[in-house]
Amino acid sequence: MPALILPDRSLIRVEGADAQHFLQNLITTNIDAIAPGEAWPAALLTPQGKILFDFLISKSGETGYDCDIRADQAADFIRRLTLYKLRASVEFNLLEDQPVIAAWDEDAPQGALRDRRFPEEADVWRLYGNEAMPDGKPADWDAVRIAHGVAESGSDFALSDVFPHDVLMDRNGGVDFRKGCYVGQEVVSRMQHRGTARRRVVTLTAQTDLPARTRNENSNEDELSIMAGGKPVGSIGSTAGGSALAIVRTDRVADALSQGTPLTVGDAQVTLSLPGWTGLSFNSGDTNTPDK
Incomplete structure (x- = not known):
């Protein structure tokens, strides 16, 4: 084990x-x-x-x-x-x-x-x-x-x-939308019911090893950005060889995919996917849809 x-x-x-x-x-x-x-x-x-x-x-x-x-x-x-x-x-x-x-x-x-x-x-x-x-x-x-x-x-x-x-805490049980009030509940509940979430964790894959991310301690900006047509769509977190976690703007990624715009990190072209267990998909447009 x-x-x-x-x-x-x-x-x-x-x-x-x-x-x-x-x-x-x-x-x-x-x-x-x-x-x-x-x-x-x-x-x-x-x-x-x-x-x-x-x-x-x-x-x-x-x-x-x-x-x-x-x-x-x-x-x-x-x-x-x-x-x-x-x-x-x-x-x-x-x-x-x-x-x-x-x-x-x-x-x-x-x-x-x-x-x-x-x-x-x-x-x-x-x-x-x-x-x-x-x-x-x-x-x-x-x-x-x-x-x-x-x-x-x-x-x-x-x-x-x-x-x-x-x-993805709305998908893994980390947030309960029925139990009542807690600190910050009003904002999170509003995001859920209006479907206004625009950022999500994704898994990123590349054909080459990705460098480890380093964070500037004086800001929240990451040095490893994911780009689409010269515009940032998200940033990388943990890496393991040619795979990584990233947090991206799902609307920008969906636009890039629909237009055939390559997603890149540095000179490397990358592929993004939402974790299968979430039930979310870029193609179906349900990356921010509240549960029914």
């Missing part, structure tokens, strides 16, 4: 008598729908509806939840949760002795949680504090994410720069 300790991830436990109610009214995911053995995508948004923190969330015991988040964002996440705590009976603890492990391509190892960002047949799992000896490589894990169109902040997009729709 390929597996990999993710040193850039940390685990935060949210527990207490009010933990369920506290989180249900704060984050995008429907807490009540999380079953044992599952890790769901989730986000805490800005009031303007953009992703402030992205993470995976799973149940822990009777009254607790584990948040699997970027290590460099853990302290800020706890501070932000504390601002919302008020008088709620809830505590936040960084579990420094619990390594975060990703595993894939096999049946679930003991104690594993299914990573619901991926289609079920992909067999991708999360383990916390497991003593197994992982033998995977970071490049292997990037390749798995790219193959299935699973984007993460830092690697593929900047926090406070994208809406949940942009990174």
Whole structure:
């Protein structure tokens, strides 16, 4: 079983008598729908509806939840949760002795949680504090994410720069449109019902290896842009050989495809595809259509 300790991830436990109610009214995911053995995508948004923190969330015991988040964002996440705590009976603890492990391509190892960002047949799992000896490589894990169109902040997009729709959270269960209010809910709900999402995560393929993206820390602009007829349509995130994740303007890509305009990165011609599990297609024009 390929597996990999993710040193850039940390685990935060949210527990207490009010933990369920506290989180249900704060984050995008429907807490009540999380079953044992599952890790769901989730986000805490800005009031303007953009992703402030992205993470995976799973149940822990009777009254607790584990948040699997970027290590460099853990302290800020706890501070932000504390601002919302008020008088709620809830505590936040960084579990420094619990390594975060990703595993894939096999049946679930003991104690594993299914990573619901991926289609079920992909067999991708999360383990916390497991003593197994992982033998995977970071490049292997990037390749798995790219193959299935699973984007993460830092690697593929900047926090406070994208809406949940942009990174397919409306399609993978990361956003619930029926559970009621949470921070940023009004904006995200309006995008859903009006069908105004214009950016989406896609998988990009080229005939040659793509250079690794570097981000200018003083801006949200990526150095690797996808061009169509001399105009940018999106930018690249994680790369693995000739494949990459990218976030693109779907209307501009659709126009380029309909007009036969080549899509390029540097001198390389590339092909873009929406992840099959999303049910979205450039050709059908349903890249921003709300669920019926």
